[in-house]
Amino acid sequence: MYTIDELVRELREARRAGVAGAVEEIVRRAVAEPPIVTDPGRFQVLHDEPGLTLLHVVVRAGFISPPHDHRTWAVIGVYHGQEDNSFYKLIGDSRAIEPAGGRSVGEGEILTLGTDAIHRIANPRSDDLIALHVYGRNVLKIDRSAWDPITMRERPYVAKTDNVVSE
Numbered sequence: 001m002y003t004i005d006e007l008v009r010e011l012r013e014a015r016r017a018g019v020a021g022a023v024e025e026i027v028r029r030a031v032a033e034p035p036i037v038t039d040p041g042r043f044q045v046l047h048d049e050p051g052l053t054l055l056h057v058v059v060r061a062g063f064i065s066p067p068h069d070h071r072t073w074a075v076i077g078v079y080h081g082q083e084d085n086s087f088y089k090l091i092g093d094s095r096a097i098e099p100a101g102g103r104s105v106g107e108g109e110i111l112t113l114g115t116d117a118i119h120r121i122a123n124p125r126s127d128d129l130i131a132l133h134v135y136g137r138n139v140l141k142i143d144r145s146a147w148d149p150i151t152m153r154e155r156p157y158v159a160k161t162d163n164v165v166s167e
Contacts, residue, residue: 002029002036008047008054011134015051023075023134028110031077031132040079040130045140053138059083059129064122067097067147068157072137074113078105081129085111088118088147095154097147118147 007030014022030036037044037056046054059081067088076083083105088097097118105111113119115136123129146157 001033004036004046004054007036008052011052011054024110024112027075027077027132027134028108031079031110032108035079035130035132041128048138051136053135053140055133055135055140057129057131057133059121059123059131061123061126061128063129065120066149066157067118067120067152069116069118069145070113070135070137070139071115071142071144072135072139073115074117074136074139075110075134076105076113077110077132077134078107079130079132080107081123081127081131082106082125083111083129083131084122084124086120086122088120088152090118097152097154120149 007026010026011023014026034040035056037046040056041058042056043058044056046056048054067086084102085105086102087100089100090096091098103111144157145154147154
């Protein structure tokens with residue numbers, strides 16, 4: 001079973017080595033085991049340093065986020081539940097978005113997002129979605145955008161753990 005220190009050490013080594021797919025494989029192995037936290041029902045910042053942030057994320061049943069960006073790479077692994085992702089792309093220079101596909105991520109699976117990805121997440125199940133999120137920057141501290149789900153127009157987004165995940 002991973003500890004937070006072991007997971008951080010492996011992720012640092014993978015990033016330094018620059019081996020394609022290494023971070024994804026580490027996250028895949030991590031979510032194949034029980035969560036590395038003592039209270040898996042609560043959002044937690046596991047680690048934050050320049051170039052590497054780890055979050056233990058809990059998304060309540062029925063939650064749907066607005067379309068949003070991260071402005072960094074992300075690898076998301078699901079411990080429990082299902083994360084439905086709807087992807088979007090920018091329309092020309094307008095900063096408006098349009099749908100561009102989707103993907104469900106189930107238990108033991110991972111999703112990798114590039115720095116320019118825009119997506120919306122939903123938890124379609126009646127139980128909590130519990131996931132490990134690994135980012136290249138701390139998404140709780142950087143400027144980001146969200147898009148109005150009706151007009152698809154961009155607006156500033158502030159990640160607040162009380163409107164995205166539980167505490």
